[in-house]
Every structure is written in structure tokens, then in C-alpha cells.
Amino acid sequence: MxxxxxxxxxxxxxxxxxxxxxxxxxxxxxxxxxxxxxxxxxxxxxxxxxxxxxANKEQLLDGMVDVVVGEVDPPVRGSDWKSAVRQRILSARRTLRRHRWASQVIESRTTPTPVVLEYMDSMIGMFRDGGFSVDLTHHVMHALGSRMMGFTQELFDDSASSDAETPPAVSHEMADKYPYITEMAMARAHDAESAVGPGCDDQFEFEFALDLLLDGFERLHRQGWTSTEH
CATH class of the missing domain: 1.10.10.60 (Homeodomain-like)
Structure with a gap:
């Protein structure tokens, strides 16, 4: 040492x-x-x-985010937009799995740094180069949200409840009051090595939702969808 x-x-x-x-x-x-x-x-x-x-701890955290985002693979040239976007987002997720604290820090930032802005700009560019209108791309970016950076924001953190042993009486009471939640909780199989910690954001679920979004974006693009018609 x-x-x-x-x-x-x-x-x-x-x-x-x-x-x-x-x-x-x-x-x-x-x-x-x-x-x-x-x-x-x-x-x-x-x-x-x-x-x-x-200058301070906040500037340090901003710089750390820049380092992490800088590790994400660049866009794949020559690929169709859907493959390129999917590969980039999954690269971002692999990066966050190496730095499990990063999603928490990214969420805490109030102003995006130049490196994050460059990343977002390149993501937008992949849709625009794929023929998406500015209007559709705008809504696509909202739909992707934090998933664009390789993680999702869970509605509730169930890591504490899943780690503790629930008394049988409480379990029965929960099952009576919330049968469908209990049914799903008993059936779930989650990844303890999730990019955002224990919970529902495992790799399968991340890719499942990502592919649903990408398929939906593709359908809307082919239909020539615009927000002014809705």
C-alpha cells in the first residue's frame, strides 16, 4: 500500500x-x-x-458521470436504426453493470453535462438518420427515458421486502388483500445482479421492454405517425 x-x-x-x-x-x-x-x-x-x-463534490460527480458515459460503445455505423439503437442502449447497460452506483448519480444530476448531451444528441441522430421525423423522435426520447442510459426507474424499491422474511400471518393477510400482487411476487424470478440493484430491472425484463418500445417506434414510423393527428 x-x-x-x-x-x-x-x-x-x-x-x-x-x-x-x-x-x-x-x-x-x-x-x-x-x-x-x-x-x-x-x-x-x-x-x-x-x-x-x-471545484467541489458536485463537480466531481458530474465528471464521474462523464467518465462512465464515455465508456459506452459509439454508434455502430452501417447498421439499421433499430439494431444501432438497441446495441447502443445495451452497451450503456453493460457499462452501468460495471459501475453500479452510476444510475443513482445520473438521476441526481439537475443539468446534463456536455458528455451526456453529446450522448443524447447521438441517440437522437440515430433515429433521425433512420428517417424518423423530429416530431416522432421527440416522443420516442420521452418514451425511452432513463432506459436510453441503460437503466430504468422502478416504481417501488422492493429489495428490502424481498430480503426480509415475512411472518406467515402477514403473508396470508397480504394474499387476501392483494391477491394479484402476491401471485406475481411468488412467481417472479429476478436478477440479483441488476444494474440498479435487487428488484424488477433484470436483464430479461430490460430487453423485453426495450424491444417492445423499438417495435412500437418502428410501427409508428412506418405509419407516418404525427402527434398533430392525435
Missing amino acids: AQQVESARRVPLSRDRVLRAAVALADEIGIESLSMRKLAQQLGVVPMALYKHV
Whole structure:
């Protein structure tokens, strides 16, 4: 450890190095435990040295999002729009599976960074290059929402209830009051390695919904759908 810190001190500090070190540290200890002090310790510098490259914690988080989004594969050239969009979104999902804290940070940002704007612009461009009108593309982007970035926002976080053992009496009461919820809960088979943690956002369900959306977009595009007609 001492040798690693000493080696880190000899490498010049830069904004890129600070951000990539922050991403690696968040991968290791979680985003909640990340602090400027711990990051400085990891880099073998005093905390004040970081502020030459990031003004504050919020700017650090913005930069970390940029690093993560920058890892998403670029659009596939020469493919039809549907394949290109699907491959890009699934690449984004693979990226978030490597950085499981990232969806939480992306959701917390109030203003998109230039890297995120470039990503969104390229996504829009894939639909426009595929012949979609500006009108339809606008509604497509709303329909995709966070799925465009590789994750979905669940209505409820059921990870706590699924981990705890429910007393039999409570289970029977739940089944009587909410039979269809209970039926679905008993039948589900979810992926504990979801990009957004335990819950309903496993890989199969993500791709299932993505393909439904893409098929729907394709149908509307072929029909020449416009919002002014509805």
C-alpha cells in the first residue's frame, strides 16, 4: 500500500486522473462512502490538491458521470436504426453493470453535462438518420427515458421486502388483500445482479421492454405517425 501511494505521488495530478480514480474508488467502496478526503488519500495527495481540478463534490460527480458515459460503445455505423439503437442502449447497460452506483448519480444530476448531451444528441441522430421525423423522435426520447442510459426507474424499491422474511400471518393477510400482487411476487424470478440493484430491472425484463418500445417506434414510423393527428 505504501508503495502504491508513493508511486501515485510521482504521477502528475490531472482532472482526468482525479475523475478516473474517483470512479474506481466508487466501484470499490460505493458512492455513499466516497469523499474528497478518501479520494485524496487514494491518490496520495492532500485534499486541497483535488480542488485545482474539481471545484467541489458536485463537480466531481458530474465528471464521474462523464467518465462512465464515455465508456459506452459509439454508434455502430452501417447498421439499421433499430439494431444501432438497441446495441447502443445495451452497451450503456453493460457499462452501468460495471459501475453500479452510476444510475443513482445520473438521476441526481439537475443539468446534463456536455458528455451526456453529446450522448443524447447521438441517440437522437440515430433515429433521425433512420428517417424518423423530429416530431416522432421527440416522443420516442420521452418514451425511452432513463432506459436510453441503460437503466430504468422502478416504481417501488422492493429489495428490502424481498430480503426480509415475512411472518406467515402477514403473508396470508397480504394474499387476501392483494391477491394479484402476491401471485406475481411468488412467481417472479429476478436478477440479483441488476444494474440498479435487487428488484424488477433484470436483464430479461430490460430487453423485453426495450424491444417492445423499438417495435412500437418502428410501427409508428412506418405509419407516418404525427402527434398533430392525435
